[in-house]
Amino acid sequence: xxxxxxxxxxxxxxxxxxxxxxxxxxxxxxxxxxxxxxxxxxxxxxxxxxxxxxxxxxxxxxxxxxxxxxxxxxxxxxxxxxxxxxxxxxxxxxxxxxxxxxxxxxxxxxxxxxxxxxxxxxxxxxxxxxxxxxxxxxxxxxxxxxxxxxxxxxxxxxxxxxxxxxxxxxxxxxxxxxxxxxxxxxxxxxxxxxxxxxxxxxxxxxxxxxxxxxxxxxxxxxxxxxxxxxxxxxxxxxxxxxxxxxxxxxxxxxxxxxxxxxxxxxxxxxxxxxxxxxxxxxxxxxxxxxxxxxxxxxxxxxxxxxxxxxxxxxxxxxxxxxxxxxxxxxxxxxxxxxxxxxxxxxxxxxxxxxxxxxxxxxxxxxxxxxxxxxxxxxxxx
Numbered sequence: 103x104x105x106x107x108x109x110x111x112x113x114x115x116x117x118x119x120x121x122x123x124x125x126x127x128x129x130x131x132x133x134x135x136x137x138x139x140x141x142x143x144x145x146x147x148x149x150x151x152x153x154x155x156x157x158x159x160x161x162x163x164x165x166x167x168x169x170x171x172x173x174x175x176x177x178x179x180x181x182x183x184x185x186x187x188x189x190x191x192x193x194x195x196x197x198x199x200x201x202x203x204x205x206x207x208x209x210x211x212x213x214x215x216x217x218x219x220x221x222x223x224x225x226x227x228x229x230x231x232x233x234x235x236x237x238x239x240x241x242x243x244x245x246x247x248x249x250x251x252x253x254x255x256x257x258x259x260x261x262x263x264x265x266x267x268x269x270x271x272x273x274x275x276x277x278x279x280x281x282x283x284x285x286x287x288x289x290x291x292x293x294x295x296x297x298x299x300x301x302x303x304x305x306x307x308x309x310x311x312x313x314x315x316x317x318x319x320x321x322x323x324x325x326x327x328x329x330x331x332x333x334x335x336x337x338x339x340x341x342x343x344x345x346x347x348x349x350x351x352x353x354x355x356x357x358x359x360x361x362x363x364x365x366x367x368x369x370x371x372x373x374x375x376x377x378x379x380x381x382x383x384x385x386x387x388x389x390x391x392x393x394x395x396x397x398x399x400x401x402x403x404x405x406x407x408x409x410x411x412x413x414x415x416x417x418x419x420x421x422x423x424x425x426x427x428x429x430x431x432x433x434x435x436x437x438x439x440x441x442x443x444x445x446x447x448x449x450x451x452x453x454x455x456x457x458x459x460x461x462x463x464x465x466x467x468x469x470x471x472x473x474x475x476x477x478x479x480x481x482x483x
Contacts, residue, residue: 117404118265121191125261126241128188129248133236135181136172144172148238149245149260150473159237159247160330160468164273164458166226166253171235175228185234189250192259192269197400203291204254204274205229211277214452227253245473254458256328260469266405268469271328272461274400279449279457292457295396295447299436302389303424306377314377316367320426320435321360324446324458325368332370332444332464368425370464374439376423390422394438397445397461416441426450442466 136144147155163169174182190198212219212227219226231252238246240261247260247268254275260268276291283289290296306314326332360368367375379390391411398408411417419440426434433454438445444462449455465471 114404115265121402121404122261122264122266123241125188125191125248125259125266126246128184128191129236129240129246132181132184132188132234133240135178135184140172140176140181143176144235146170146235146237149247149262149469155237156468159249162249162256162258162271162273162330163251163328164254164256164275164460165328166221166228166231169233169249169251169256171233171249171251173231173233175230185250188234188248189257192257192266192401192405194399194402194406200274200291200400201255201257203289204276205232205252207276207278207281207291208253210281214278214281247469256460258468260472262469262472267472268463268466269401269405270461270463270467272397272400273459275456275458277452277456279455292396292459295393295459296449296457298389298393298396299422299424299447300428300430300434302386302393302422303428303436305386305389310377310381313381314422314424316375316423316435317360317364317425319364320433320448320450321368322448322450324435324448324460325370325437326444326446326460326462330467332462332467368435370439370444374421374423376421376437376439378418379420379422380418382422387417390420390438391417394420394445397438397459400461439464 133141133145146158149159150156158170161170174185177185186202189201193201206229208227208229208231212225215227223231225231232250232255233252234248234250236246236248238244240246245260245262245267247258249259250257251273254273254277256271256273258268258271259266274292279292279296280288280290303311303314369375379387382390394411395408398406400406411420420443421439422436423439424434424436426432428434431454433450435446435448435450437447442463442465444464445460446462447457447459449457
């Protein structure tokens with residue numbers, strides 16, 4: 103989402119430029135440390151220069167596959183630290199801590215799977231298999247950006263005209279979503295995003311709950327998958343992922359396939375489905391606002407659009423929808439959908455102990471609108 107939708111007030115614009123400057127400093131420090139081969143893997147063309155460049159920049163994943171870029175394993179410890187400094191430059195403290203925890207969960211997941219998953223790599227569940235690529239020249243006059251990602255993490259930032267212009271798609275996941283710690287406590291990196299949503303859906307009146315419920319069972323994954331663009335063509339797809347990419351917990355799992363009517367029910371085709379915030383009471387609206395905060399506060403406050411939803415009219419347009427059980431520990435899906443906003447959550451796999459949570463801008467993920475305006479102003483012939 104473009105943090106200011108192209109209409110920043112002066113104070114927010116200045117704050118955004120300060121964040122962009124810190125990002126540029128961290129990115130330059132990392133780039134200056136790279137040898138030629140590392141630089142070849144870790145850099146990409148200036149955003150918006152041509153179609154091929156944009157196809158690379160807007161490619162994103164949240165699965166344990168090649169995300170494009172330079173991995174931690176291909177870097178020295180000091181370079182690893184520089185990568186994390188760049189990650190921290192764009193995220194809030196809580197967002198950074200969550201990403202660091204999600205990366206560390208690869209070691210926990212390896213144990214959950216009895217260290218037995220082998221996908222043709224020396225190690226399959228690997229906290230060193232996270233990738234960074236910087237696009238363009240940080241801090242220069244031209245647009246630049248960076249992408250960091252690996253299993254259950256995808257960060258995408260764009261800087262245009264010296265300020266942070268886009269922060270989505272921004273994906274976080276957790277597998278396991280809950281795991282035991284000493285003393286009888288539990289590690290749940292995405293707990294608030296789950297608990298606030300369940301509290302909200304269970305607070306609805308029967309009439310509102312009927313409108314919020316999309317299906318009695320959840321879809322296999324977030325409906326938009328990792329598509330670079332969100333549009334109504336997704337209604338024609340049986341699953342967000344191609345069948346050869348799906349590894350359900352068991353072949354007969356009730357969430358693995360949806361029929362045509364069910365696919366229409368969860369489609370992202372307009373208008374947004376669910377119950378709008380305009381029809382919620384004061385307490386429910388506050389819950390919805392807090393739930394939005396678990397996504398939009400992943401980035402630094404200076405570049406987060408969360409304060410926009412202090413405007414009652416903008417909050418009114420956000421629709422809340424649910425699929426699956428509302429009981430703790432059972433498989434479910436929800437989303438928040440409105441103008442320039444799509445949040446999707448699913449907790450289905452591994453006996454409903456595997457969470458996906460993504461924040462997107464349906465109109466202009468990756469800042470395409472801001473890039474277009476920039477090029478129209480400065481590069482039109």
